[in-house]
Amino acid sequence: AQSVTQLDSQVPVFEEAPVELRCNYSSSVSVYLFWYVQYPNQGLQLLLKYLSGSTLVKGINGFEAEFNKSQTSFHLRKPSVHISDTAEYFCAVRSGGSNYKLTFGKGTLLTVNP
Amino acid sequence: NAGVTQTPKFRILKIGQSMTLQCTQDMNHNYMYWYRQDPGMGLKLIYYSVGAGITDKGEVPNGYNVSRSTTEDFPLRLELAAPSQTSVYFCASRPGTSGSYEQYFGPGTRLTVT
Numbered sequence: 001a002q003s004v005t006q007l008d009s010q011v012p013v014f015e016e017a018p019v020e021l022r023c024n025y026s027s028s029v030s031v032y033l034f035w036y037v038q039y040p041n042q043g044l045q046l047l048l049k050y051l052s053g054s055t056l057v058k059g060i061n062g063f064e065a066e067f068n069k070s071q072t073s074f075h076l077r078k079p080s081v082h083i084s085d086t087a088e089y090f091c092a093v094r095s096g097g098s099n100y101k102l103t104f105g106k107g108t109l110l111t112v113n114p
Numbered sequence: 115n116a117g118v119t120q121t122p123k124f125r126i127l128k129i130g131q132s133m134t135l136q137c138t139q140d141m142n143h144n145y146m147y148w149y150r151q152d153p154g155m156g157l158k159l160i161y162y163s164v165g166a167g168i169t170d171k172g173e174v175p176n177g178y179n180v181s182r183s184t185t186e187d188f189p190l191r192l193e194l195a196a197p198s199q200t201s202v203y204f205c206a207s208r209p210g211t212s213g214s215y216e217q218y219f220g221p222g223t224r225l226t227v228t
Contacts, residue, residue, distance in 0.1 A: 034216065036219075042221060042222075043219035043220050043221045043222050044157075045219065049216060090156060090157070094215045100162055100164060101147075101159060101162065102215070102217060104149075105156055106156040107156050
């Protein structure tokens with residue numbers, strides 16, 4: 001069975017600083033990987049996804065993530081954050097053996113301070 | 115398109131009461147899902163459906179029931195509410211054809227059982 005570990009439950013940063021949110025997964029088969037964002041009191045929306053091909057994936061709002069198969073990681077990065085990026089971020093994996101389901105990490109709360 | 119809609123947005127139940135959380139999608143998606151979100155725990159899958167008339171249990175199905183009589187609707191039923199069911203509930207859907215496996219989320223229902 002697949003699992004997802006988000007290594008930091010909270011990440012505080014100052015505005016315009018770079019940020020990296022870490023995600024590691026475990027799966028014995030090929031994976032599809034996702035990052036979702038949840039703004040306060042809202043549902044989840046997709047930031048970016050890795051299905052195949054280039055290991056560097058670009059998403060919305062200036063975020064990008066890099067798939068590293070040898071380290072089983074899919075870390076999310078942004079070179080310069082804004083106050084409006086304050087939200088909870090979830091990493092999710094869909095393994096090749098499970099057609100229907102995503103497994104989510106526990107989330108990382110990114111707080112951007114002025 | 116409205117996407118995935120959920121009603122109600124908020125609800126307070128007394129222990130032992132019953133209620134149905136409504137979920138409707140207008141994207142003609144085959145797959146639908148119910149998750150619960152508890153602080154610091156990420157999202158846990160309660161039930162899912164791969165099409166009208168077909169449902170299956172997720173990770174945490176106890177205390178819940180679902181039905182899928184149409185493609186659009188996937189209601190979640192709580193029969194005897196317990197304080198442990200205090201949570202935020204999200205409905206999601208995705209197309210049935212192979213592709214990105216991205217799930218589209220509703221805005222959530224915040225349920226308190228006292």
